[in-house]
Amino acid sequence: MRPAGIMGTPDWRQRARRFVSERLAPIAADIDRTDQVPSDLMAILGREGFTGLGIPAEWGGSDGNSESTAAVLEELAGASAAVATDLSVHLSVCAAPILRWGTDAQRTRFLRPLAAGRFLGAFGLTEPGVGSDAARLATRYERAPNGFRLRGSKMFITNGASAAVVLAFATRDPALGSRGISAFLVPQGTPGYSVAQRLDKMGIHGSETTELVFEDAHLPEDALLGAEGEGLSIALGALAGGRIGIAACALGVARAAFEEMCRSARLRSHEEDRACVARAYVELESARALVEAAARAKDAGRPFEIAASAAKLAASGAAVSIASVGLDIAGPAGTRAGHLAERLLRDARVFPIVEGTTEIQERLLGRSLIEQGGPSAERTP
Numbered sequence: 079m080r081p082a083g084i085m086g087t088p089d090w091r092q093r094a095r096r097f098v099s100e101r102l103a104p105i106a107a108d109i110d111r112t113d114q115v116p117s118d119l120m121a122i123l124g125r126e127g128f129t130g131l132g133i134p135a136e137w138g139g140s141d142g143n144s145e146s147t148a149a150v151l152e153e154l155a156g157a158s159a160a161v162a163t164d165l166s167v168h169l170s171v172c173a174a175p176i177l178r179w180g181t182d183a184q185r186t187r188f189l190r191p192l193a194a195g196r197f198l199g200a201f202g203l204t205e206p207g208v209g210s211d212a213a214r215l216a217t218r219y220e221r222a223p224n225g226f227r228l229r230g231s232k233m234f235i236t237n238g239a240s241a242a243v244v245l246a247f248a249t250r251d252p253a254l255g256s257r258g259i260s261a262f263l264v265p266q267g268t269p270g271y272s273v274a275q276r277l278d279k280m281g282i283h284g285s286e287t288t289e290l291v292f293e294d295a296h297l298p299e300d301a302l303l304g305a306e307g308e309g310l311s312i313a314l315g316a317l318a319g320g321r322i323g324i325a326a327c328a329l330g331v332a333r334a335a336f337e338e339m340c341r342s343a344r345l346r347s348h349e350e351d352r353a354c355v356a357r358a359y360v361e362l363e364s365a366r367a368l369v370e371a372a373a374r375a376k377d378a379g380r381p382f383e384i385a386a387s388a389a390k391l392a393a394s395g396a397a398v399s400i401a402s403v404g405l406d407i408a409g410p411a412g413t414r415a416g417h418l419a420e421r422l423l424r425d426a427r428v429f430p431i432v433e434g435t436t437e438i439q440e441r442l443l444g445r446s447l448i449e450q451g452g453p454s455a456e457r458t459p
């Protein structure tokens with residue numbers, strides 16, 4: 079049984095479903111096996127309009143809101159978690175902050191080609207020694223003639239090697255804490271900026287995860303996104319929206335794992351599998367409701383941060399749990415390399431970490447709920 083998708087306009091979801099069945103599903107296993115996506119995939123996603131989702135037509139985008147973006151990401155992730163994650167990062171934490179905080183010149187130079195899929199975007203916050211506590215960034219910047227100089231490195235950066243632009247965060251002085259951090263648009267080819275390594279991972283094979291290095295990388299004055307010192311609020315604002323995208327990717331994996339679980343249960347006909355499938359269905363649909371609520375709140379211009387954390391918690395938890403029980407039901411065959419149940423579990427396991435770990439979401443969500451006495455403020459239209 080395939081639970082009905084309820085988010086997004088039918089148009090975007092239908093377009094994504096068609097794309098998946100015609101183009102993505104046939105190559106998804108190869109993407110996982112080879113750890114590579116076809117080099118023209120972004121351009122193809124661009125032609126479908128997916129790389130311009132959430133970006134107004136005025137800036138070369140395809141319009142579409144958070145609901146339609148989530149619907150597309152869910153559909154793509156149902157076939158390839160890697161492709162969906164790459165697109166989510168590109169849209170939510172690179173293009174969206176340029177749209178929100180960029181000047182018209184920055185939007186013209188970066189947002190238009192990002193929207194068209196002519197190039198890919200990345201987001202560089204995490205460092206070898208800094209993740210959850212982003213105020214402790216060690217990558218430094220200083221003023222230089224006609225601009226800035228960046229020194230330091232970034233770790234686990236999605237799309238890092240292929241991205242034509244990375245939104246990178248650096249501090250003027252670590253002693254200033256959050257007030258010292260600024261955001262920079264760093265184009266590939268900037269002298270002193272390089273990709274140090276591509277990291278091998280257990281899951282989302284095909285999605286490039288990289289270490290980036292800045293060795294006195296010189297940036298012009300107009301590389302600064304937003305005002306100096308505004309970097310951490312730009313990063314956190316981008317990540318709040320990004321969590322809906324990552325939650326939608328996790329939801330797609332959870333749905334694929336649920337479908338695979340049902341297939342395995344049909345094959346072996348064990349009575350005890352019925353309860354597993356029932357529990358998985360409830361987890362899946364609860365996560366779907368939270369992802370939908372978060373996307374709707376954002377589209378309505380209401381506060382959505384609590385809902386986004388709840389959606390990410392629920393969807394990443396559902397993906398891991400359903401894929402894990404699904405592997406049990408698939409039995410020993412499911413552990414073999416190349417089996418879908420095995421791939422889905424490896425892919426699912428990444429989502430509790432990316433764009434804010436489960437523990438961090440629990441802390442954010444718990445604190446907000448206690449302070450506000452409940453999520454009702456976000457529900458109020």
Ligand SMILES: Cc1cc2nc3c(=O)[nH]c(=O)nc-3n(C[C@H](O)[C@H](O)[C@H](O)COP(=O)(O)OP(=O)(O)OC[C@H]3O[C@@H](n4cnc5c(N)ncnc54)[C@H](O)[C@@H]3O)c2cc1C
Nearest residue numbers: 201202203204208209210234235236432433434435437438
């Ligand atoms: C596949 C992949 C893709 C990624 N892509 C990007 C990207 O494109 N750009 C980017 O900037 N980053 C990216 N990341 C990095 C990711 O966002 C970080 O890994 C994540 O934010 C956690 O940071 P950390 O790894 O430094 O862990 P840490 O912050 O060191 O945390 C380690 C553990 O401690 C827990 N922990 C930390 N602080 C607390 C606390 N206060 N209370 C309770 N528990 C706590 C965490 O939950 C975690 O379990 C990616 C990571 C992966 C795995």
